[in-house]
Amino acid sequence: MERIETSKKGLYVGTGIGLILFVLVGLLSGSLVGGLIGLKVAGFIFGAPVEGALLSRLIVAFSMIAGVFASAVIFIAGMGFLGWTAGYLFETMIKTRLGSPQAHAVKGH
Numbered sequence: 001m002e003r004i005e006t007s008k009k010g011l012y013v014g015t016g017i018g019l020i021l022f023v024l025v026g027l028l029s030g031s032l033v034g035g036l037i038g039l040k041v042a043g044f045i046f047g048a049p050v051e052g053a054l055l056s057r058l059i060v061a062f063s064m065i066a067g068v069f070a071s072a073v074i075f076i077a078g079m080g081f082l083g084w085t086a087g088y089l090f091e092t093m094i095k096t097r098l099g100s101p102q103a104h105a106v107k108g109h
Helices: 006-046 054-099
Strands: none
Touching: 006 054
16 A cells, blocks of 8 residues: 555645534534625615515525535635645655754864
């Protein structure tokens, strides 16, 4: 089996943390923000006090789903990218430390 690189491990850890944060924080806030945007759009199209018509409800529901999806992309993909970046930087630092010779002390000082 191939060994999993540190950057891939960071990606997996970051994605897992992003998924947990999305469930705890992003799900509710994404639906609330999406619903607010949907109400504003429906109010702009049909008039300020939005009635319970089917089309206005569909607009609000679609915007809520879009808000949850956007929140998921931001949390999960964003944290995955940050985890991958941290793993890549850690792997690069380890490789440069092992590859570079250690500085030798000057004799006589």
